[in-house]
Amino acid sequence: MSGPAGADGVTMIGESVGRFLRHEVHAVHAGSGEPLAVSAAFEGPPPRGWQVRTVAAGLLVVTAPDATSPAGQPVRLRLAVGDSAVAVRLAKPDRVIKLDRRVVTVRFVPVKAIVEVVLVAGDPQPTPPGTVTVTVHPTKGTAATVTLTEVSGQPGCYRSAPRVWTAPYHPFVVRVNGTRLCSAFPDTARRTTRIRLVDTT
Numbered sequence: 001m002s003g004p005a006g007a008d009g010v011t012m013i014g015e016s017v018g019r020f021l022r023h024e025v026h027a028v029h030a031g032s033g034e035p036l037a038v039s040a041a042f043e044g045p046p047p048r049g050w051q052v053r054t055v056a057a058g059l060l061v062v063t064a065p066d067a068t069s070p071a072g073q074p075v076r077l078r079l080a081v082g083d084s085a086v087a088v089r090l091a092k093p094d095r096v097i098k099l100d101r102r103v104v105t106v107r108f109v110p111v112k113a114i115v116e117v118v119l120v121a122g123d124p125q126p127t128p129p130g131t132v133t134v135t136v137h138p139t140k141g142t143a144a145t146v147t148l149t150e151v152s153g154q155p156g157c158y159r160s161a162p163r164v165w166t167a168p169y170h171p172f173v174v175r176v177n178g179t180r181l182c183s184a185f186p187d188t189a190r191r192t193t194r195i196r197l198v199d200t201t
Contacts, residue, residue: 022050023062023099027079029086030107032170032188035059036081043076043096052077062099074100081108085189089113112162114192117148117174119156119199132199134158135175138168139183159192176201 027038035058042052049065062077080087080094087093091109098104117134136146143166148158165172165186173183179201187193 019051019063019065020067021061022064023101024103025052025060025062025077025079025097025099026103026105027058027060027081028105028107029188030109031165031167031186033167034188036086036108037083038079038081040080041078043078046075050075074098079106083189089188089191110164110188112164113186113190114162115146115148115160115165115172115186116192116194117158118194118196119158119176120196121199132176132201133178136160136169137173137175139171139173141168143168 047070
């Protein structure tokens, strides 16, 4: 059980154990906002008695035997995303961070990715080329509408240029000639998010 917070805001965890909560570290995907499971280790020798442990996916706590702040530079942690399928889709899956605040949020930025939409008619033959406009719209904020380009030699197949799909596109809406057909989330573990739709417009 956590005890009372001290004058500097440091909380004691389990008075019989005599350890103090110094920092919380949250590791999240910068696009989806989902927590990311990471491994953690101190970068260089930590202050005497300091420990880091995982509480849940994407949540670490750093504890110490007393509430005294260490002298000198902030303590550093090295974080590494454990899921290789997710890590390969991140710009920097291995990060060194400073513990310079009580709560530290680390956002892992994804690499550029593609959204691909394949439209079929009800028979199901591909929609004739050059007859539709396919767009992807954010569901939050004022991010730009993304127009997909029909792929040469693949009628009915539309792709975006590679881009970082930021939080406003989690989820996104697909419109065909202005008509909403579906909503979807970028696949954070793949380079291309593929969507197959029946063109009901």
